[in-house]
Amino acid sequence: MEKSLRIMIAEDEFLVLMGLKSNIEQLGHQVIGEATDGESAVELAIEKKPDLILMDINMPNIDGLEAIKKINEKLFTPSIIVSGYYDEDFIRRATEEGVFYYLIKPIDIKDLKIAINISISRFKEFQKLQHDLKDTKKALEARKYIERAKGILMDRKKLKEPEAMKFLQKLSRNQNKKLVVVAKEIIQADSIFSE
Template sequence: MAKKVRVLIADDESIIRMGLRVMLRDLGYEVAGTARDGVEALDMARQTKPDLAILDIKMPRMDGLEAAEAISRERPIPIIILTAFSDREYVERAKSTAVHAYLIKPVKEEKLVPTIELARAHFLEQQTLAQEVQTLEEALQARELLEQAKRLLMEKFNIGETDAFQRIHRQARDSRRSMRSVAQEIINRHG
C-alpha cells in the first residue's frame, strides 16, 4: 500500500480547518496537523514534517506567504495557498514565494485533489531541476579544475595537453580517486 500524503493545514478559521481536515481524510490523505496562524504552522511543520502544506494567506502573527517562505527555507515541501482573496497583490506576492498552487475559498472537494497533485508534481519538477543545476555546476567546476591542473602540468613539465590529461587520468586511476580530486591536489601542489 502506498504511503499516505501527510498534509499540514493552517487557517485562522476553525470551521475551515475542520472542513479541510474532513475532506482530506475522505480523499485518502493524512492530516499531519492543524494550525491557527503562520507561527503555529511553522512550529507544526518542524514537529510533524508534512509532505505538503495548505496555508491560508491571511492569518494573524505571520501570514501564509511568510510561513511558506519560512517552511521552505527549513524543509522544502509543496505549498498551497488558500484564500478568499483573488486580489492581484496577493497573487503577485504568491508568485515570488515558495508557493506551488493557489486555492480560492470556499474549497470544493473536486478541486482539492487536482490542486494537491499538481502542486506535488510542480514541486518534484522544481526539485529535479534544482538537482540537475547543481550536478551541472559541479561538473563545470570539476572541468575548470581539470583545465587548471592540465595548464600547470603543461607549464611545469613542458608537455602537451594530451600528455597532461593522461597523467591526471593515470594518477586518478592508480590511486582510485576522482580526476577532480587529483586535479585539486595538483593545483594545491604546483599552483
C-alpha cells in the same frame, strides 16, 4: 493511487479546517498538524516537516503568505494558499513566496485533489532543477581543477595538452581516484614545490 502525503493545514475557521481535514483524509493523505494562526503554523511546519502545507491567506498574528515566507526560509515546502476571494495582489505575492497553487473557498474534494497533485508535481520539477544546477556547478568546478592541473603538467613535464590529459587519466586509473581528486592533488603538490 499516488503516495500518501503528510499534510499540514493552517486555517482559522474551524468548519473550513474540519472540511479540509476530512477531504485530505478521503484522498488517502494524512493530516499531521493543524494551526489556527500564522505564528503557530510556522512553528508547526518547522517541527513536523510536512510534505505539503495548506495555508489560509487570512490568518491571525501573521498572514498566510508571511508564514509561508518564514517557513521557506528554514525548509522549502510545497504550499497551497487558500482564500475566500480572488485577489490579483495576493496571487502575485503568493507566486513570489513560492506558493505552488491558489484555491478559492468553498473547496470541493476534486479541486483539492488537483491542487495537491499539481503542487507535488511542480515541487518535484523544482527539486530536479535544483539538483541539476548543483551537478552543473560541480562539473564546472571540477573542469577548472582539471584544466589547472593540465596546465601544471604541460609546464613541468613539457607535455602538450592531449598528453597532459592522458597523463591525468592514467594517474586517476592507477590510483583509483576521481580525475578531479588527482587534479587537486597535482595543484596542491605544485603549490608546495612553487614556494
